[in-house]
Amino acid sequence: xxxxxxxxxxxxxxxxxxxxxxxxxxxxxxxxxxxxxxxxxxxxxxxxxxxxxxxxxxxxxxxx
Numbered sequence: 035x036x037x038x039x040x041x042x043x044x045x046x047x048x049x050x051x052x053x054x055x056x057x058x059x060x061x062x063x064x065x066x067x068x069x070x071x072x073x074x075x076x077x078x079x080x081x082x083x084x085x086x087x088x089x090x091x092x093x094x095x096x097x098x
Contacts, residue, residue, distance in 0.1 A: 036089070036090055036093065037068075037080065037082060037086055037087075037090045038090050038093065038094065040078070040080065041070065041078070044070060044072075044078040045070070048070075048072040048074065048076060051072050051073050051074040052072070052073040052074075053073065054070050054071065054072055054073075055070070055071045056068070056069060056070040056071070057069060058082075063084075064083065064084075065081055065082045065083040065084055065086070065087070066081075066082055067079065067080075067081055067082075068080050068081075068082050
C-alpha cells in the first residue's frame with residue numbers, strides 16, 4: 035500500500051472515535067516520522083523516506 039492509502043484506511047477506521055491528531059517530526063536527510071493519534075489509544079506511525087514522499091506527491095498530483 036502507499037502512504038496515502040495507509041493513512042486513508044486509518045482515518046476511515048478511526049474517525050468515528052473522535053478528533054484525530056497528527057504531526058510530523060523534523061525533516062532529516064533520511065526522511066521524517068509521521069503519526070496520527072486516535073482518542074481510542076491507537077496510533078498510526080510511519081517513517082517517511084524522501085523517495086516515498088516524492089512518489090505519493092506525484093501520485094496525488096496525477097489525481098488532480
